[in-house]
Amino acid sequence: MxxxxxxxxxxxWMMTSGLRIVLIIILMLIALRLAHILSRRIFxxxxxxxxxxxxxxxxxxxxxxxxxxxxxxxxxxxLVMILxxxxxxxxxxLAAAGIVGLAIGFGSQQLVQDVISGFFILMEDQIRVGDVIxxxxxxxxxERITLRTTTLRDLSGSVHFVRNGHIDVVTNMTKEYxxxxxxxxxxxxxxxxxxxxxxxxxxxxxxQDPEYNEDILEPIEIMGLDKFADSSVxxxxxxxxxxxxxxxxxxxxxxxxxxxxxxxxxxxxxPHMTVYMGQDKEGKAAPLNISMPDRK
Numbered sequence: 001m002x003x004x005x006x007x008x009x010x011x012x013w014m015m016t017s018g019l020r021i022v023l024i025i026i027l028m029l030i031a032l033r034l035a036h037i038l039s040r041r042i043f044x045x046x047x048x049x050x051x052x053x054x055x056x057x058x059x060x061x062x063x064x065x066x067x068x069x070x071x072x073x074x075x076x077x078x079l080v081m082i083l084x085x086x087x088x089x090x091x092x093x094l095a096a097a098g099i100v101g102l103a104i105g106f107g108s109q110q111l112v113q114d115v116i117s118g119f120f121i122l123m124e125d126q127i128r129v130g131d132v133i134x135x136x137x138x139x140x141x142x143e144r145i146t147l148r149t150t151t152l153r154d155l156s157g158s159v160h161f162v163r164n165g166h167i168d169v170v171t172n173m174t175k176e177y178x179x180x181x182x183x184x185x186x187x188x189x190x191x192x193x194x195x196x197x198x199x200x201x202x203x204x205x206x207x208q209d210p211e212y213n214e215d216i217l218e219p220i221e222i223m224g225l226d227k228f229a230d231s232s233v234x235x236x237x238x239x240x241x242x243x244x245x246x247x248x249x250x251x252x253x254x255x256x257x258x259x260x261x262x263x264x265x266x267x268x269x270x271p272h273m274t275v276y277m278g279q280d281k282e283g284k285a286a287p288l289n290i291s292m293p294d295r296k
Contacts (some may be wrong), residue, residue: 017085022097026083028078041065065122067144107166111148113165119148126170132244134171136162174243177217178223180250182239184257185232187267192225192233197264198235202260206253215245232269 041061051128114195125133127150131142140152150167154158186195203220207213218240226236241249261268279285 017071019289021082024078028074031074032071034066039067039070042066055240061122061127064129065146073168109163110163110232114163116146116150116165117167118145119162121150121164121167121170122147123143127172129261130174130244131172132174134173135169136166139171171245176243178241178243178246178254179238180241180246182235182237182250182253183190183226184235184237185229185269186235187231188233188271190233192235195235196222196224197215198260198264198266199235202257203237204251206249206256212249212252215239215242215249231271 008106031137042063056085109162115288122145127142127145129142129145133139133148133152135152138152138154140154140158140160142150143153143159144151148164150162150164152162154160184195184199186192198218207216216239220239221235222235222237224235226234229233239246239249239253260266
């Protein structure tokens with residue numbers, strides 16, 4: 001084939017198959033954009049301000065998953081159509097891909113495990129976008145979930161990509177409601193009942209504050225004197241809040257409780273040691289001589 005014939009053939013191909021490939025790519029980009037819009041529009045009624053945060057998190061998760069599946073499907077169909085325009089028979093490729101896929105399947109059991117685990121995690125609503133969780137030794141805010149991986153961002157901003165097949169136990173700290181648990185240490189000399197009254201009063205004032213009352217679901221639950229520590233007695237309590245609001249409420253309660261303790265001269269203890277010299281049979285303590293060297 002001489003150059004002139006090759007040029008003529010190439011020109012004819014560009015005017016037919018070439019244009020069709022360009023059109024296919026344009027349609028693919030349009031379809032990807034429509035898939036993105038569709039995945040948002042389907043769940044738009046569930047994202048209104050009047051609905052619960054739990055429903056919004058569930059819809060965000062499903063919207064992300066549907067967008068991912070649609071995008072992958074569109075790209076695969078586009079590749080098949082472009083191969084057809086190049087004159088490559090699709091049937092033999094699909095048959096070969098099936099055989100290769102079967103062979104790869106035996107060696108990619110981890111991938112299959114990831115996808116199956118991800119499917120059940122989503123179907124059982126164990127994790128949603130916006131939850132704070134601990135999985136596979138990592139903790140943070142869920143930013144994205146696919147069938148293969150779960151993406152977390154921790155408090156320091158680090159992003160963790162966890163394969164769903166590695167998730168054995170899910171600890172979800174923001175599902176339906178949350179608790180902030182307090183271990184409040186006071187000195188042994190303090191009156192426990194008086195301190196409990198101060199704790200309850202402080203918590204009630206916080207609950208009546210318009211800035212915080214919508215996030216607190218129930219009055220504080222004081223469980224009582226929990227244990228005797230080395231330098232303090234520990235009072236355990238907890239506050240029930242809306243999901244992911246427990247840390248905000250807990251920090252503000254701690255600030256207010258410290259102020260209330262200071263106003264009422266309630267001691268918050270710190271580790272210290274009492275030196276006891278003992279007594280003789282007459283009840284008298286031995287003298288304690290302290291030498292303070294002169295430092296110049």
